[in-house]
Amino acid sequence: MLDAISLKILEILQKKARTPNIDVARQVKMAPSAVLERIRKMERQGIIKGYEVRLNPEQFNRCQIAFVRVLTRSVGDQPLTGERLAAIPEVMEVHFVDGEDCYLVKIRVADTAELATVIREKIANIDEVVATKTSTVLNTYKETTRFPIHSSAT
Structure with a gap:
């Protein structure tokens, strides 16, 4: 089960996957290392399946x-x-x-x-x-x- 912070991180990354970790951390009011660990955990769990570039x-x-x-x-x-x-x-x-x-x-x-x-x-x-x-x-x-x-x- 995802908590509110993880859901907020996912919302931020869905809008722009290349958002720097430090900016994500500021928006969720957490340390960058803690945010990075949450992101890696969601990747391991298959919640985040990957990152893509949208071409024109x-x-x-x-x-x-x-x-x-x-x-x-x-x-x-x-x-x-x-x-x-x-x-x-x-x-x-x-x-x-x-x-x-x-x-x-x-x-x-x-x-x-x-x-x-x-x-x-x-x-x-x-x-x-x-x-x-x-x-x-x-x-x-x-x-x-x-x-x-x-x-x-x-």
């Missing part, structure tokens, strides 16, 4: 986002199919979902031509895939990996 997709010609709903023959091979979808470099997220389709896949590519290639040559070539339905994104208003941290959730 425009700088890499990766502005087109699409969500592809993937229908498969059966759910028996679900982990293997999910892993195959996840191995495609253009795929950002893979979710096994309920309902008509089996997977919801987020893809980021340069344009619709590249999107068509990914769907046709990579996704459709997975043995279990029966059909796909694609929605291309016209505008993005929010895209983040952050989520609210509430003390009641721990």
Whole structure:
């Protein structure tokens, strides 16, 4: 169970993972060494899974986002199919979902031509895939990996 200080540390790091330890310590009113120990403990426990740099997709010609709903023959091979979808470099997220389709896949590519290639040559070539339905994104208003941290959730 995380206490209020650890939750505050996580909130700070979620906003900016590169916040210097001394600044985090000031904000939670603790010694930097104690904050560093808490962070290391949360890393060991798997609470903090890692740190990532968020790149600007425009700088890499990766502005087109699409969500592809993937229908498969059966759910028996679900982990293997999910892993195959996840191995495609253009795929950002893979979710096994309920309902008509089996997977919801987020893809980021340069344009619709590249999107068509990914769907046709990579996704459709997975043995279990029966059909796909694609929605291309016209505008993005929010895209983040952050989520609210509430003390009641721990």
